[in-house]
Amino acid sequence: MSPELSLANALHQFATLFAVIDPVGTVPVFIAVTASVAHDRRRSVAFRAVLFAALVLMGFLIAGQPVLNAISVNLTSFQIAGGIVLFLFALTMIFGDSKPEKEISEVSRNVAEWAVYPLAIPSIASPGAMLAVVVLTDNNIHSIPAQAMTAGITLMVLGLSLLLMLAAMPVQRMIGKAGASIVSRVMGLILAAVAVDHVINAIIIRFGL
Incomplete structure (x- = not known):
């Protein structure tokens, strides 16, 4: 068996993609985004977010490297921009x-928009995740079967993200709006620290500090 297709390499890629996609870190974003969305619409938000994230990551996996090379975009610059967006969120x-009552119905009518931003991008399909799939499927290094394995592992991690978001719904119902508000603010602080960490790491890589 090729070393690229070995179990050890598969586990390494799974650990890498789990870290950059961060299914656990997506949960507080999901709770914050769906705080004012009707319970029966939250499942739709979760499924749509994972679907959009999968499309983005598969697109980067297949065409990201040649496209970014063609327009001379540095991948670390992409990661810095994503970290800033995540920090602002x-x-x-x-x-x-808290959203006033008149905004609640508006949020419910725009589930697709909430699923795309900030859930699909930049929470699930973060710049770090886009960078990772491009590096792990480098056309100059890895074979087609190895790239297919990376695609499968990426979809597996996205499936875990979906399961965790669906599991967050009963927890949110149990703690209520007040509890969700407290969790949202605490997790927001953690998310801000994660975003800053992404930016610092990208700067270190970019400038070789």
């Missing part, structure tokens, strides 16, 4: 006010 989780 974290601030809304920490300081944002």
Whole structure:
């Protein structure tokens, strides 16, 4: 068996993709985004978010490397931009006010928009995740079967993200709006720290510090 297709390499890729996609870290974002969405619409938000994230990551896996090379975009710059966007969203989780009743119906009508931003991008399909799938499927290094294995592992991690978001719904119902508000602010602080960490790591890589 090729070393690229070995169990050890598969586990290494799973650990890498689990870290950058961060299914656990997606849960507080999901809770914050769906706080004012009707319970029966939250499942739709979760499924749509994972679907959109899968499309983005598979797109980067297949065409990301040649496209970014063609337009001369540095991948670490992409990661820095994503970290800043994630940090700005974290601030809304920490300081944002509860939505008034008149906005609740509007949120419910725009489930697709909430699923795309900030859930699918940049929470699930983060710049770090996009960077990882491009690196793990480098056309100059890895064979087609190895790239297919990476695609399968990516979809597996996305499936775990979906399961965790669906599991968050009963927890949120149990703690109520007040509890969800507290969790949202605490998790927002953690998310802000994660975003800053992404930016710092990208700067270190970019400038070789």
